[in-house]
Amino acid sequence: MCSQHPVTQTAASAVDSAPLLSQYEAHYDPSKVLKHPEFRILEADAPELKDKEANIACAYNPAHEVHMIKKPRFKPGKGEAIVHVRSTGICGSDVHFWKHGQIGPTMVVRDECGSGHESAGEIVEIGEGVTQYKVGDRVAIEAGVPCGQADCDPCRTGRYNACQRVVFFSTPPYHGTLTRFHAHPVQWLHKLPENVSYEEGSLCEPLAVALAGIERAGVVLGDTVVICGAGPIGLVTLLAAHAAGCTPIVLTDLVESRLEFAKTLVPTVKTVKIERSWSPEEVSSKIKAAAGTSIRVALECTGFESSIRAGILSVVFGGKVFVIGVGASEMNFPFGYCSANEIDLQFQYRYANQYPKALRLVSGGLINLKPLVTHKFALEDAVKAFHVAADPSQGAIKVQIQD
Numbered sequence: 001m002c003s004q005h006p007v008t009q010t011a012a013s014a015v016d017s018a019p020l021l022s023q024y025e026a027h028y029d030p031s032k033v034l035k036h037p038e039f040r041i042l043e044a045d046a047p048e049l050k051d052k053e054a055n056i057a058c059a060y061n062p063a064h065e066v067h068m069i070k071k072p073r074f075k076p077g078k079g080e081a082i083v084h085v086r087s088t089g090i091c092g093s094d095v096h097f098w099k100h101g102q103i104g105p106t107m108v109v110r111d112e113c114g115s116g117h118e119s120a121g122e123i124v125e126i127g128e129g130v131t132q133y134k135v136g137d138r139v140a141i142e143a144g145v146p147c148g149q150a151d152c153d154p155c156r157t158g159r160y161n162a163c164q165r166v167v168f169f170s171t172p173p174y175h176g177t178l179t180r181f182h183a184h185p186v187q188w189l190h191k192l193p194e195n196v197s198y199e200e201g202s203l204c205e206p207l208a209v210a211l212a213g214i215e216r217a218g219v220v221l222g223d224t225v226v227i228c229g230a231g232p233i234g235l236v237t238l239l240a241a242h243a244a245g246c247t248p249i250v251l252t253d254l255v256e257s258r259l260e261f262a263k264t265l266v267p268t269v270k271t272v273k274i275e276r277s278w279s280p281e282e283v284s285s286k287i288k289a290a291a292g293t294s295i296r297v298a299l300e301c302t303g304f305e306s307s308i309r310a311g312i313l314s315v316v317f318g319g320k321v322f323v324i325g326v327g328a329s330e331m332n333f334p335f336g337y338c339s340a341n342e343i344d345l346q347f348q349y350r351y352a353n354q355y356p357k358a359l360r361l362v363s364g365g366l367i368n369l370k371p372l373v374t375h376k377f378a379l380e381d382a383v384k385a386f387h388v389a390a391d392p393s394q395g396a397i398k399v400q401i402q403d
């Protein structure tokens, strides 16, 4: 736990009040959910889709299908609340699990697996021992629930994104939060301030990724930065870097419309539309020209080797390339250049302790996430939402499912 950030969750609280994993895992243990008598895969015209009490969800499977399922609605366990999920954004990883069936060697879709981890909703039931929340409370759901046990160093020291026993909802085998009723340990819920909507609460998940990057990259007021990639993660990073006082900010993408969209968010951003034929050297010279000054930090939000290389070549001696993007397991990078130029290369894996900060920034008006939502669907139409999110010609930034 970082002493510079006293208002965030503390390692001590993570350990003291953690429910035992086994207790809530019962709800998401694939064998318990998938073999439950109420579990079924729903046809497009299934009556359950119209039943507002049915716990419907949207799932992917190893056959690369995405479809609606009906799950049981469990009672909340000790320390848990049942959240009626009101808004969920589709993340690139949801689409990736559907289309490609895995991320890295360990996150593999082996059965029906509910999607979604960018969610906010309303508490409709509380379990035994829950005193800090009541029915009707509006919350953002932090989808990664670490074990919180005293024998786990990452949990004990507050870097809980490294917990090896984490349950990250929507990462197989754990069903996601793109469902109507989701059981969650209240310790990993965050109360929405009155002026923060469900929609914005849901967007705090990608924002948490960007904020972790800003914090760990040590981005400060007056920093000169380039952000590579103008997808949802690049765009929330843009909003965060702007709020942090970076100037100038250069943003790259291959797609002009994404850069145009970025200018509506932060009109002062300097954009570079990259041609696929350009070498990383050419890209970096365009980035430097757009900045008009030396760049201290590259915040890489694509995960592609060519873009990481361009980031390396763009920053000043002693600069930093902070890679938020996730890409191929093996990549080449210019060791000699990094060595001779004291370039720091750093990476981010999900986030820890960012939700309270994200909510303060949104509530306080420093970051406006609302414009990112370009498409909205009802829960029963979640499959259509997935098809829009996966089709670049639709021009979606963030597709949300609302219930």
Ligand SMILES: NC(=O)c1ccc[n+]([C@@H]2O[C@H](COP(=O)([O-])OP(=O)(O)OC[C@H]3O[C@@H](n4cnc5c(N)ncnc54)[C@H](O)[C@@H]3O)[C@@H](O)[C@H]2O)c1
Residues within 6 Å of the ligand: 091, 092, 209, 228, 229, 230, 231, 232, 233, 234, 252, 253, 254, 255, 258, 274, 301, 302, 303, 304, 306, 307, 323, 324, 325, 326, 327, 348, 349, 350, 351
């Ligand atoms: N570190 C983490 O914990 C974490 C969490 C969430 C997402 N991610 C990763 O962040 C990355 C971005 O996520 P997203 O949802 O915005 O993805 P996205 O695919 O929607 O956006 C990526 C953008 O990068 C652009 N792009 C591709 N190649 C480029 C290049 N060479 N130069 C410049 N731009 C290029 C694309 O046109 C696209 O607009 C992904 O790799 C994702 O896996 C990481």
Ligand SMILES: OC[C@H](O)C(O)[C@@H](O)CO
Residues within 6 Å of the ligand: 091, 093, 103, 107, 168, 170, 171, 205, 206, 209, 350
């Ligand atoms: O936003 C969080 C990310 O999407 C997850 O880490 C995902 O990529 C794998 O579980």
Ligand SMILES: [Zn+2]
Residues within 6 Å of the ligand: 091, 092, 093, 117
């Ligand atoms: Zn995600």
Ligand SMILES: [Zn+2]
Residues within 6 Å of the ligand: 146, 147, 148, 149, 152, 154, 155, 163, 164, 165, 166
């Ligand atoms: Zn742990």
